[in-house]
Amino acid sequence: xxxxxxxxxxxxxxxxxxxxxxxxxxxxxxxxxxxxxxxxxxxxxxxxxxxxxxxxxxxxxxxxxxxxxxxxxxxxxxxxxxxxxxxxxxxxxxxxxxxxxxxxxxxxxxxxxxxxxxxxxxxxxxxxxxxxxxxxxxxxxxxxxxxxxxxxxxxxxxxxxxxxxxxxxxxxxxxxxxxxxxxxxxxxxxxxxxxxxxxxxxxxxxxxxxxxxxxxxxxxxxxxxxxxxxxxxxxxxxxxxxxxxxxxxxxxxxxxxxxxxxxxxxxxxxxxxxxxxxxxxxxxxxxxxxxxxxxxxxxxxxxxxxxxxxxxxxxxxxxxxxxxxxxxxxxxxxxxxxxxxxxxxxxxxxxxxxxxxxxxxxxxxxxxxxxxxxxxxxxxxxxxxxxxxxxxxxxxxxxxxxxxxxxxxxxxxxxxxxxxxxxxxxxxxxxxxxxxxxxxxxxxxxxxxxxxxxxxxxxxxxxxxxxxxxxxxxxxxxxxxxxxxxxxxxxxxxxxxxxxxxxxxxxxxxxxxxxxxxxxxxxxxxxxxxxxxxxxxxxxxx
Ligand SMILES: [Zn+2]
Numbered sequence: 001x002x003x004x005x006x007x008x009x010x011x012x013x014x015x016x017x018x019x020x021x022x023x024x025x026x027x028x029x030x031x032x033x034x035x036x037x038x039x040x041x042x043x044x045x046x047x048x049x050x051x052x053x054x055x056x057x058x059x060x061x062x063x064x065x066x067x068x069x070x071x072x073x074x075x076x077x078x079x080x081x082x083x084x085x086x087x088x089x090x091x092x093x094x095x096x097x098x099x100x101x102x103x104x105x106x107x108x109x110x111x112x113x114x115x116x117x118x119x120x121x122x123x124x125x126x127x128x129x130x131x132x133x134x135x136x137x138x139x140x141x142x143x144x145x146x147x148x149x150x151x152x153x154x155x156x157x158x159x160x161x162x163x164x165x166x167x168x169x170x171x172x173x174x175x176x177x178x179x180x181x182x183x184x185x186x187x188x189x190x191x192x193x194x195x196x197x198x199x200x201x202x203x204x205x206x207x208x209x210x211x212x213x214x215x216x217x218x219x220x221x222x223x224x225x226x227x228x229x230x231x232x233x234x235x236x237x238x239x240x241x242x243x244x245x246x247x248x249x250x251x252x253x254x255x256x257x258x259x260x261x262x263x264x265x266x267x268x269x270x271x272x273x274x275x276x277x278x279x280x281x282x283x284x285x286x287x288x289x290x291x292x293x294x295x296x297x298x299x300x301x302x303x304x305x306x307x308x309x310x311x312x313x314x315x316x317x318x319x320x321x322x323x324x325x326x327x328x329x330x331x332x333x334x335x336x337x338x339x340x341x342x343x344x345x346x347x348x349x350x351x352x353x354x355x356x357x358x359x360x361x362x363x364x365x366x367x368x369x370x371x372x373x374x375x376x377x378x379x380x381x382x383x384x385x386x387x388x389x390x391x392x393x394x395x396x397x398x399x400x401x402x403x404x405x406x407x408x409x410x411x412x413x414x415x416x417x418x419x420x421x422x423x424x425x426x427x428x429x430x431x432x433x434x435x436x437x438x439x440x441x442x443x444x445x446x447x448x449x450x451x452x453x454x455x456x457x458x459x460x461x462x463x464x465x466x467x468x469x470x471x472x473x474x475x476x477x478x479x480x481x482x483x484x485x486x487x488x489x490x491x492x493x494x495x496x497x498x499x500x501x502x503x504x505x506x507x508x509x510x511x512x513x514x515x516x517x518x519x520x521x522x523x524x525x526x527x528x529x530x531x532x533x534x535x536x537x538x539x540x541x542x
Pocket of ligand 1 (some may be wrong): 341494
């Protein structure tokens with residue numbers, strides 16, 4: 001396999017004579033297939049019981065990673081001179097039969113039926129909520145100067161409950177749209193709203209029926225706590241929330257100047273509906289129960305060699321948690337081992353750390369390795385670190401994230417999420433090229449994967465990031481990489497069968513690791529730190 005790497009490197013050097021001197025960063029050190037396998041088989045073993053955040057299995061995984069960091073001679077970069085950054089989390093549960101939703105139309109009092117007509121989640125902030133306020137319809141509830149959108153224009157929502165349709169206009173680019181979609185609470189809170197009601201739509205019903213949301217809504221919500229014990233709830237003035245079924249939503253529109261049917265027709269036609277006062281008030285009540293758990297990130301640093309640049313860091317991240325045991329008793333195997341998700345990414349990170357240590361060439365910038373908890377709960381461990389970093393965030397020059405490399409085929413290309421937004425795109429193209437691997441365009445932009453893994457909280461804080469996925473072509477004749485990838489996603493993703501007995505191609509793991517190592521090595525040694533491209537939407541986030 002290493003032979004192939006060198007042949008690839010030579011081919012690239014010959015075909016890109018202008019870049020010939022840059023290919024000299026190619027180094028003799030290589031990832032080791034057996035080491036990857038050993039890490040993966042331990043981390044994804046049944047004994048760790050699916051590595052759920054806060055579980056004993058995940059604690060053991062974290063300890064294993066810290067032990068490896070120590071064995072490699074990396075410096076601890078967690079709290080108080082340890083490898084661990086221990087985070088407290090609050091799990092919030094909605095109290096049984098506590099949710100109620102009553103409308104006052106002026107003539108009538110109408111109650112919505114829970115959970116058939118509306119659902120709500122628990123509050124992470126207070127144990128009892130009781131909010132009564134007028135309703136204002138705000139269309140999609142989006143605001144963006146870049147795209148010339150202000151759904152709040154001309155509306156006064158101070159002290160009111162805003163009602164918005166779920167989703168976003170189809171003509172928004174996917175990653176930017178996903179980011180704006182996730183900022184809806186912020187837009188409402190900044191304008192003084194006290195509650196948010198989301199409307200399920202007929203279009204959404206076709207993709208994900210309301211029934212499905214009912215099934216999932218019993219899961220507790222998890223938030224991280226600041227060191228002072230305060231939950232990370234950014235917008236405390238939003239004390240009511242509900243998700244209303246599309247037919248039941250008509251009840252909110254009895255006094256409205258525009259019928260709900262007309263609103264849905266506008267959505268269907270690709271138009272963004274305008275907002276207006278709904279002429280009704282609503283009272284929303286709920287009770288929540290709180291529990292506290294704790295779980296660690298694990299952090300280590302390999303110091304850089306350059307007097308100045310060693311104060312800057314290249315940050316590798318890989319989440320060590322997974323989704324724990326399944327409650328589906330109809331299955332014999334209850335353990336979600338998370339072999340690809342994300343024992344594989346952690347294994348790649350541990351091998352990358354060893355390669356840096358043993359390459360014989362200390363990088364100029366320091367390298368930080370961060371194994372992250374609670375990714376599966378909503379990128380929480382990464383978000384905590386982005387808010388409470390153990391080195392100054394402004395000195396983290398780039399994030400290379402490793403999440404769920406599907407190491408089941410001899411991939412011939414990679415997809416690099418984030419590569420179109422910063423100078424890291426060039427870095428990836430070059431690093432992959434050294435191993436004869438091409439950079440392909442995102443084959444599923446509608447998934448907005450750039451906003452869906454641990455690098456995203458860092459992106460929101462201004463850190464350029466890149467996140468590689470194995471592409472959809474294969475070097476093996478007759479093998480369709482996209483098909484293998486799709487089959488994994490359909491049959492094993494987040495299921496007990498994502499386990500070490502899958503036909504794992506550890507040689508593909510070697511290539512994947514070598515590329516990610518080369519990316520970090522290039523970032524660590526180049527003169528300038530990576531930059532956002534000025535035209536990227538993500539270069540201007542606040
Ligand atoms: Zn996952």
